[in-house]
Amino acid sequence: MDYKKLTDEQIWKLISMGDRTAFGFVFKTFVKEFFKYGCKFTKDKALIEDVIQDTFVSLWKSKEKVKIEKSIKFYLITAFRRELIRRISAERKFDTIEDCADTYFIEHSYIDLLVQHQSSIQMNEDLTHALSQLTARQREAIYLKYFVELSYEEIAETLDMQVPSLYNLIMKAMKALKLSMKNEKLLVNLK
Structure with missing residues (x-):
């Protein structure tokens, strides 16, 4: 079967x-x-x-x-x-x-998955740094959403949260990642 x-x-x-x-x-x-x-x-x-x-x-x-x-x-x-x-x-x-x-x-394979389409070593380092700036809860929510591919409802239940709170948690994490990555690029460009 x-x-x-x-x-x-x-x-x-x-x-x-x-x-x-x-x-x-x-x-x-x-x-x-x-x-x-x-x-x-x-x-x-x-x-x-x-x-x-x-x-x-x-x-x-x-x-x-x-x-x-x-x-x-x-x-x-x-x-x-x-x-x-x-x-x-x-x-x-x-x-x-x-x-x-x-x-x-954060383990390196987790980072590697996030940047698999990026060839730049600098991008990998920037992302590692950006992820390290997130809270443990934010990292776990992102992992469950984008790598385990659970729904928001499933993640909320797993983390014992309300769905609206989870939306906010992931949204804040993604904003923080974008801001951190943007800041890293600015620093690299200034060197």
Whole structure:
């Protein structure tokens, strides 16, 4: 069966009826993306792998009870993020999710994706600097929107925000990026 041609609803129906092959397809489809996303929160690869594994095991165990109303990807990434932050918080004894989110960092592959069509090394450095000026929450929202390709509604739910607040967060982040990039270009031109 070609699972790529099925809708999320159809795949989930198969999984909820115990189709291990459909479940394996979902795992293979998202595991690398979730690992990469987890690396935004921690460098502990073993922890990320454990949380991914536990997220999928938990889903399999509760497959008959779980109702996936949006997308499988959205459901899984939300569950994965929640559990990863819970475990990081427990390890580091953070008081809030925001404290944990402050550890969110930019990896070079993330930057490379943003500037893949740019040949200039300077542009890459400018973008790295511009992204580092954003808050952790802004970087995460941009990542979820443009790289994980979640909808605004899904991102808002994942980040436990209202949709209008998310619009503002992303809009401010994009303005800050544009301004920072413009300022970097001015500095380079003055040299």
